[in-house]
Amino acid sequence: MTKYDPELSLLFHALADPTRRSILTRLAETPARVTDLADPTGLRLPTVMRHLTVLEEAGLIATSKDGRVRTCAIVPEALDPVRTWLDEQRAIWEARLDRLDDYVMKLMKERDK
Amino acid sequence: MTKYDPELSLLFHALADPTRRSILTRLAETPARVTDLADPTGLRLPTVMRHLTVLEEAGLIATSKDGRVRTCAIVPEALDPVRTWLDEQRAIWEARLDRLDDYVMKLMKERDK
DNA sequence: ATCATACTTAGTCATGTTGCTAACTATAGG
DNA sequence: CCTATAGTTAGCAACATGACTAAGTATGAT
Numbered sequence: 291m292t293k294y295d296p297e298l299s300l301l302f303h304a305l306a307d308p309t310r311r312s313i314l315t316r317l318a319e320t321p322a323r324v325t326d327l328a329d330p331t332g333l334r335l336p337t338v339m340r341h342l343t344v345l346e347e348a349g350l351i352a353t354s355k356d357g358r359v360r361t362c363a364i365v366p367e368a369l370d371p372v373r374t375w376l377d378e379q380r381a382i383w384e385a386r387l388d389r390l391d392d393y394v395m396k397l398m399k400e401r402d403k
Numbered sequence: 404m405t406k407y408d409p410e411l412s413l414l415f416h417a418l419a420d421p422t423r424r425s426i427l428t429r430l431a432e433t434p435a436r437v438t439d440l441a442d443p444t445g446l447r448l449p450t451v452m453r454h455l456t457v458l459e460e461a462g463l464i465a466t467s468k469d470g471r472v473r474t475c476a477i478v479p480e481a482l483d484p485v486r487t488w489l490d491e492q493r494a495i496w497e498a499r500l501d502r503l504d505d506y507v508m509k510l511m512k513e514r515d516k
Numbered sequence: 517a518t519c520a521t522a523c524t525t526a527g528t529c530a531t532g533t534t535g536c537t538a539a540c541t542a543t544a545g546g
Numbered sequence: 547c548c549t550a551t552a553g554t555t556a557g558c559a560a561c562a563t564g565a566c567t568a569a570g571t572a573t574g575a576t
Contacts, residue, residue, distance in 0.1 A: 295421065295424075296421075298418075298421075298424070299419050299420065299421055302415050302416075302418040302419035303415075303416070303419040305411075305415040306412050306415035306416040306419055307412065307533095307534090308408065308409075308411075308412055309534090311408075311411070311488075314492065315492070315495070318492065318495040318496050319495075323552080323553095324552075324553065325551090325552065325553085333534095333535075333536095334535080334536065334537085335552085335553070335554085336535090336536080336537085336553090336554080336555085336556095337534070337535055337536075339553075339554075339555095340533090340534075340535090341534090344533095355553085357542090357543060357544075357552090358541095358542060358543045358544075358551070358552045358553065359543090359551095359552065359553085360552080360553065364496060366493075366496040366497065369489060369492065369493065369496075372489060373489055373493075375424075376482060376485060376486055376489065379427065379428070379431065379482065380479070380482065380486075382428070382431040382432075383431050383477055383479040383482075384479065420563095420564085422564090436522080436523095437522075437523065438521090438522065438523080446564090446565075446566095447565080447566065447567085448522080448523065448524085449523090449524075449525080449526095449565090449566080449567085450564070450565055450566075452523075452524070452525095453563090453564070453565090454564085457563095468523090470522090470572090470573055470574070471521070471522045471523065471571095471572060471573045471574075472521095472522065472523085472573090473522080473523070
């Protein structure tokens with residue numbers, strides 16, 4: 291299932307940037323305005339805006355504008371597909387672990403040669 | 404903790420590509436040679452090699468060369484940091500869920516206006 | 517020794533990403 | 547009305563990414 295999943299790609303890509311992860315962590319505390327989010331990053335507003343767009347397109351945050359202020363908040367369930375994929379992988383990987391174990395060990399040793 | 408984590412960035416970035424995810428899934432079944440991995444992707448060898456390098460640098464796979472054949476295998480524990488980060492986030496996010504819930508709902512509605 | 521196999525390396529190309537500045541729009545406050 | 551605030555848009559530069567071809571190296575088979 292989910293052979294080629296654009297949603298996962300969007301999510302993983304959004305999470306691959308440290309600035310975006312820090313924004314998410316910040317938003318986990320409380321919703322915030324764009325300026326509030328930009329401040330601790332040391333980046334300019336347009337740059338942060340772009341990061342917010344990426345996060346929003348991945349579904350990780352939702353934003354709304356009230357007057358001239360845009361407020362951003364996390365969408366907690368957005369991480370579900372990631373967690374699901376991870377669980378699926380772990381299931382498969384662990385099922386094969388027995389017969390892979392020796393193999394991997396051998397490879398690891400060889401890799402460090 | 405892990406304010407700015409290059410390891411997480413490497414992992415998430417490696418997982419953001421569907422081809423790389425399909426390679427991982429394929430490797431979950433059994434170790435495989437580079438050619439075996441390239442075949443189902445429809446991509447050329449050098450392209451697949453690059454993907455393998457990304458996966459290896461992220462620590463997701465280990466490879467070794469025996470004669471002229473390079474064999475690749477998954478490194479199951481490589482996903483641990485991802486899982487840990489996800490769990491951390493969920494913990495924070497869910498802790499704030501009560502007071503965020505109304506807020507998010509409002510934002511979601513507004514977003515779809 | 518010769519030849520096919522299995523990568524590997526080098527170099528190109530188009531596109532995407534991340535940062536910036538400058539200039540613009542829209543709203544709140546005095 | 548005027549001005550500061552909050553965001554937005556446009557456009558640029560530097561570098562990264564993902565694909566390719568062409569040519570090289572190393573190894574197994576005959």
